[in-house]
Amino acid sequence: MTEMKLSQSEQSEVLSAISIKELHKNFGDNKVLNGIDLEVKQGEIIGYIGPNGAGKSTTVKLILGLIDDYEGEVKILGKDIKGDVDYKRKIGYVPEAADIYDNLTAREYLTFVGELYGMSIELVDKKAFALMDLFGIKDVYDSRMSSFSKGMKQKVLIVSSIIHNPDILFLDEPLSGLDANSVMVVKELLAKQALKGKTIFYSSHIMDVVERISNRIIIINNGKVLADGSFDDLKRESKEGSLEEIFNELTGFKQHKEIAEQMMAIIEEGE
Numbered sequence: 090m091t092e093m094k095l096s097q098s099e100q101s102e103v104l105s106a107i108s109i110k111e112l113h114k115n116f117g118d119n120k121v122l123n124g125i126d127l128e129v130k131q132g133e134i135i136g137y138i139g140p141n142g143a144g145k146s147t148t149v150k151l152i153l154g155l156i157d158d159y160e161g162e163v164k165i166l167g168k169d170i171k172g173d174v175d176y177k178r179k180i181g182y183v184p185e186a187a188d189i190y191d192n193l194t195a196r197e198y199l200t201f202v203g204e205l206y207g208m209s210i211e212l213v214d215k216k217a218f219a220l221m222d223l224f225g226i227k228d229v230y231d232s233r234m235s236s237f238s239k240g241m242k243q244k245v246l247i248v249s250s251i252i253h254n255p256d257i258l259f260l261d262e263p264l265s266g267l268d269a270n271s272v273m274v275v276k277e278l279l280a281k282q283a284l285k286g287k288t289i290f291y292s293s294h295i296m297d298v299v300e301r302i303s304n305r306i307i308i309i310n311n312g313k314v315l316a317d318g319s320f321d322d323l324k325r326e327s328k329e330g331s332l333e334e335i336f337n338e339l340t341g342f343k344q345h346k347e348i349a350e351q352m353m354a355i356i357e358e359g360e
């Protein structure tokens with residue numbers, strides 16, 4: 090019997106979910122990504138954080154193929170994304186600012202998305218209804234989404250990102266607008282997904298959630314990786330307590346009290 094053994098590089102290819110090398114992206118004169126390098130393995134929950142404008146959404150949009158003009162290399166599940174579209178079926182995405190089609194009902198929207206992923210309409214319809222039921226919003230399955238609250242729309246977006254059981258999930262502020270009960274459901278779901286070998290790429294400004302759910306945290310600033318490690322690694326290096334404090338220290342921000350004081354002075358002007 091011949092024994093099939095994978096070489097070390099083949100093994101690392103199999104385990105690689107996202108591989109980014111020397112990623113650069115400019116918007117005109119604005120150098121947004123300045124050499125991002127990342128190796129993410131399957132099953133990791135990555136907290137991808139950074140100040141406003143640091144380049145988080147740009148990185149994600151680039152990986153999703155929504156921005157195609159960049160320098161560097163992006164591989165998903167071992168394959169370069171340039172010229173490839175098949176990988177998109179293995180990815181789910183909850184965008185930060187959703188261009189949700191308000192005039193559609195949740196059923197119309199979710200079956201449309203599912204069909205784009207190559208699912209049969211029967212299967213996507215069944216799964217979409219069941220997931221909405223578990224989120225407590227099955228009653229509005231056939232209502233237009235323009236009538237939905239912010240949290241209800243967010244639940245539909247989450248359903249649309251997982252309906253096809255993707256291998257990698259990109260989440261940009263996914264808990265935005267969700268009530269505390271639904272937040273607990275989603276956090277639990279993400280942990281279960283990671284246990285199944287799914288990769289989660291989680292971008293958020295809510296530091297205590299990132300601290301709790303991620304097994305690896307990547308902090309970027311000015312389009313470069315500032316820190317990369319487990320929460321315990323970051324804590325050891327910066328000697329700060331919470332992720333919020335570590336984040337403020339690493340991004341060099343100490344002026345919150347002075348800025349709030351100056352804002353108060355402006356608000357109270359003319360009294």
Ligand SMILES: Nc1ncnc2c1ncn2[C@@H]1O[C@H](COP(=O)(O)OP(=O)(O)OP(=O)(O)O)[C@@H](O)[C@H]1O
Binds near residue numbers: 121140144185
């Ligand atoms: N389509 C675009 N055209 C021009 N500039 C852009 C475009 N998209 C993003 N930028 C610029 O790229 C920079 C990074 O934006 P990006 O949305 O990636 O930041 P972010 O880290 O996700 O920020 P936030 O935390 O505020 O969501 C910003 O300076 C932004 O103005």
